[in-house]
Amino acid sequence: MAFPWPEVGTALADVMTPMPVIDEDRLAANIARAQAYMNQHGLAFRPHIKTHKIPAVARAQMAAGAVGINCQKLSEAEAFAEAGFEDILITFNLLGLERLSRLRALKDRVARLTVVADSAVTVDGLAAVPGLAVMVECDTGGGRCGVQTPEEALALAERIVAAGLRFQGLLTYPAVGGAERVEEFLRATISLLTARGIDCPVRSNGGSPDLWRAHLVPSATEHRAGTYVYNDRSMVRAGECGPDDLAMHILATVVSRPTPTRAVLDAGSKALTSDLLGFSDFGEILGLPGARIVSLSEEHGVVDLSACEGPLPAVGDRVRIIPNHTCVVSNLFDRMVFHRNGLVSLVEEVAARGTVW
Amino acid sequence: MAFPWPEVGTALADVMTPMPVIDEDRLAANIARAQAYMNQHGLAFRPHIKTHKIPAVARAQMAAGAVGINCQKLSEAEAFAEAGFEDILITFNLLGLERLSRLRALKDRVARLTVVADSAVTVDGLAAVPGLAVMVECDTGGGRCGVQTPEEALALAERIVAAGLRFQGLLTYPAVGGAERVEEFLRATISLLTARGIDCPVRSNGGSPDLWRAHLVPSATEHRAGTYVYNDRSMVRAGECGPDDLAMHILATVVSRPTPTRAVLDAGSKALTSDLLGFSDFGEILGLPGARIVSLSEEHGVVDLSACEGPLPAVGDRVRIIPNHTCVVSNLFDRMVFHRNGLVSLVEEVAARGTVW
CATH class of the missing domain: 3.20.20.10 (Alanine racemase)
Incomplete structure (x- = not known):
């Protein structure tokens, strides 16, 4: 199955969703910081x-x-x-x-x-x-x-x-x-x-x-x-990194707003995974404080907006999610999209995806 | 990555683990029964x-x-x-x-x-x-x-x-x-x-x-x-099918017995998924009543044996697991192994694996 993976140079805003994306600068900083600590x-x-x-x-x-x-x-x-x-x-x-x-x-x-x-x-x-x-x-x-x-x-x-x-x-x-x-x-x-x-x-x-x-x-x-x-949401909670050290986000789109307090995303357990790691919801939506991804089916994420203040997302709006656990997300995608300065900089095959044997 | 998928004719006991396997006869019966009901x-x-x-x-x-x-x-x-x-x-x-x-x-x-x-x-x-x-x-x-x-x-x-x-x-x-x-x-x-x-x-x-x-x-x-x-464990619990209607099982191997009450399987969240669907454990091990798969990391499933009676599995023993939720398991494997009379009968590409777009 040949999917239309984004070309290098594509703006992140044009990348199809749901899609995990990796910030190359943050990735490099995370690698350098951990190695420097070990060297020290x-x-x-x-x-x-x-x-x-x-x-x-x-x-x-x-x-x-x-x-x-x-x-x-x-x-x-x-x-x-x-x-x-x-x-x-x-x-x-x-x-x-x-x-x-x-x-x-x-x-x-x-x-x-x-x-x-x-x-x-x-x-x-x-x-x-x-x-x-x-x-x-x-x-x-x-x-x-x-x-x-x-x-x-x-x-x-x-x-x-x-x-x-x-x-x-x-x-x-x-x-x-x-x-x-x-x-x-x-x-x-x-x-x-x-x-x-x-x-x-x-x-x-x-x-x-x-x-x-x-x-x-x-x-x-x-x-x-x-x-x-x-890094991921569980690492931030543990105090092991800050929000600026999060190299992976999941891009998603609001595909339904059936009620004033409910939004539905195109990212479900096939994009976010069901890993809770002790959280009560399935990831954190950036820029939408109070929103909670309360349930996942394979292709839908249901968001409870009832505790949100400020403007709520409309159908077609894109959001960025901090996943609870990054490792399991990597296993769900044939390729990983990297970006720098808001543009896709690299698309790499996840060579060891699915390696359970 | 070319994995050594089993050949047709391989005994189930020789299929590498962890591996979901589909009983072709049960599959055919499930298809026929549902269609007959709809026709009726x-x-x-x-x-x-x-x-x-x-x-x-x-x-x-x-x-x-x-x-x-x-x-x-x-x-x-x-x-x-x-x-x-x-x-x-x-x-x-x-x-x-x-x-x-x-x-x-x-x-x-x-x-x-x-x-x-x-x-x-x-x-x-x-x-x-x-x-x-x-x-x-x-x-x-x-x-x-x-x-x-x-x-x-x-x-x-x-x-x-x-x-x-x-x-x-x-x-x-x-x-x-x-x-x-x-x-x-x-x-x-x-x-x-x-x-x-x-x-x-x-x-x-x-x-x-x-x-x-x-x-x-x-x-x-x-x-x-x-x-x-x-079918799956959640369908049995809901009374929608019986144990004999379960067409998918996950074959797994005990890879560690670190304590008298703990076994560790080679099946983790990359084989069973983290979907709980309301259960408090990650699947049911056949023939080992009382055993509970209490936690998963990506490649390990930790089994609590403390409530088991009778003989406990040893390192190297194989088990058969009823997954909580079959649909999500299908999405984790490039191919699916079918069997009939204890032998592999078909190995099919999971053509629409990873289709989240």
Whole structure:
């Protein structure tokens, strides 16, 4: 299906809606600011490409000084290997013959490939890729994957070594603001590893919400973050960025004004996603204080205007929305439109869209 | 990005995860049952293709007796016109020069093309496509788009006629179970139209949750529904189908068992979507009563097993999930995998994925 993507030079006001658009200057500033912070604190920085899924953006992150990239799924890593990336960390337990065979092929293409494991089953499978660099994922409060104790981390590191793999270190994705707990877990584990003579070169911490507190985990050598590159409404709420750091907005059009207090947008869950991230509405409409996007169907967003003061939008008016969560928006569009000075400056394929395998 | 889609004949147990899969027999039964009901009640049936976005499925719906298809966005209609469909209704207010120009081109390709309007602004724009068939969208409790009163509907019908367009009738997408209100609105509007000598050939009602009550709206001539074709967890809860009518499941794999009561799946919001539809969890895992998918990140689903009895899944075990909402899942995958007797029987491109324009 060939859609009429906007040409470079098109005014934003003429871009069809609904459309996410990226401010190139803000994007560049976000990349530079995060890298400068990491440099200042002597931390390696490894951007998570899930937020943008675009090689050109990852290249800008690498050019700024990133040590490599972070992918979440094997197919995401395959897409970035195809684009020439040579240092890739996949933060996912890779299981099964089909995946391990693809992983072997990927290792031959990528100079520095690292994966994670949090169980003996995963490590035993990875043994099919001799010499692969493997980190032990640790659960330091995030409540997702990861070993639960330093003792478990040690046991898994020993199993990695015994399996003919290369133990690369420890990795965590903490609950927001969990610096002390992360530091405690890392330090205790390093101590156990040292006692057994196992080197632990990389200690990788993560998260955009924790980005500006990364220096509070002295045992970490590396930080990973994704959302910081575009930022979103949840990051503003968390105090991690200001409104001027928001690089992504969703352009939308009012297509119906059925009642004095209701507007309907052409942006629904296929443009904004249903991610609430703790908000009670599906994004913030700029310049329309009090308006709330109260419900989404796939192609419509229903806006409650009853708390608005001032002029209300009419049918055909365009609005600009701050999305709750940018990463999930990237996954819905085949291409991403960038702009500078009010004009479309670049239209890039979202190369790793749909990579769930 | 070329993914290793399964070949026809692959056992479901060997299909990579996460993957939505469609049971062809259940799909055929769902199509036949809905069409038989409509035939029995003398209602024209117009399936909404948003649920599957696949021409081959729409062809099966047409072969069963559907009068045409329903699309939600112009680009969705363009994809189905390209696939040869000749009777298309677009239930969206189409606005703006670019869209109207595409609409003109589409009208030249499609034998019977109909759109809707709920405002004078929309009708005045549509006048750029002379002779186009236009229905008035009515809000009979759905709280989305639509004129609010029969008087408004009449005024808009008159404006449609005056604009050189063809007034095709009335359309509504009601709140669940609102048969009486729909009937009242339609009857009152038809009466006003008749008094002005305006013919109202089509009265189109809609919704899968209202499908089996469509006969309770005697003024309707047509019904539209999408979800019925795959069904989902929300349809079971509403009593509109049974577990044996669920044609879509999501195959997933347990990739981590970090604690005795926590499992983590390789299916996150990029496979299941964040649509809750009133549920407090993100899908139902078959054969694991008490398990709850309590949170999703993009690539992980965290399962709380604390209320489970019986054997718990281990790392590497595969599960089958009933999604809360099927339509949104279709939009996340480039292709859809169908199966019969436990084997992959068909892999079809989701031709209208990502069609938000």
